Amino acid sequence: MAVLEVRNLNVEFRLDTGVVRAVNDATFSVEQGKTLAIVGESGSGKTATALSTLRLNPEPPCFYTGGEILFEGQDLLTMNERQLRQVRGQGIAMIFQDPMTSLNPVRTVGRQIVESVVRREKLGRAEAKARAVQALREVGIANPEERAGQYPHQFSGGMRQRVMIAMALASRPKVLIADEPTTALDVTVQAQIMELLDDLKTRFDMGIVLITHDLAMVSEKADDVLVMYAGRPVEKATAEAVFATPRMPYTMQLMQSAPRADRPKGAVLDPIPGSPPDLLNLPPGCPFEPRCFLSRPECTETVPRLVTKTPGHEAACILSPDELATGAQTLAARAAALEADATEGVSS
């Protein structure tokens, strides 16, 4: 069941230098007990989309120019501050990349969790304290009573991220948005935090929105995927479908350009040429056209919208499913040739 539904959302930042349309026609839903991954290169609008689902972008310069953000059927875009406060925390919680920027260095972690719980709910301090200790225990922190009395610098990076997750969980949100939750951590700790999120998702039947540029993580942990490019959703399907048969050239090229768990270690990467466009100066037509290996002259005529290519699988590309399938084969052949060249280079 979808607990959060975003429909045709448009978000822009009105700056002195111009209008940045950071989120264009975004439609997606988050179901309880499932993980939706939002992926894309830097500047594609992932964080702006996530912050929008909590109305956390600074208003102004942020303006919501269309669409709906429905949490349990109620539109956040028509809510007042009091209603929004209730949704933030108790309904939808968010964790960020760097826990140090969100934690207060001069307060104990227990006190910070208690304060966030009391802010969100009408709870007595004793009850909030018990909740904080319980939340620390739930995220796998040993001796939670004792650890609650310690300061953030007494925790390792991974443990601090666990504290942030505990703070988010303490009010039992139905959706947890995790914005690059493991980017600042080393690989082993990254895996542990992802395991924890997976476990909490199942245990509390929570919906998770995972924002990441790490496709390996997406292929392992996501149920559904939304790919963004230049502020637009460009592909949407189950993770299985996106990885098996990507329907947007951007996704195909992104997958060839990044290491993935389901590819052999050391597989040759095929980087996407060029870089993502400046949102203040977009090319005409499809924003990916200048970098696309399947580009055609007509791609510069209109901005493609997300349309159903095969049942349950949407992509923003004017090519037909057959043309896209042929394109995917071409790219796979190119990757195989690169691989063969690299192997030959090693053996000669």
Ligand SMILES: Nc1ncnc2c1ncn2[C@@H]1O[C@H](COP(=O)(O)OP(=O)(O)OP(=O)(O)O)[C@@H](O)[C@H]1O
């Ligand atoms: N508060 C803001 N004020 C002005 N512009 C903003 C603001 N937040 C985001 N933007 C702009 O919106 C666009 C999308 O940014 P966003 O941070 O959502 O991208 P992203 O995909 O999350 O990138 P990254 O992976 O680097 O975090 C960028 O052009 C960014 O400069």
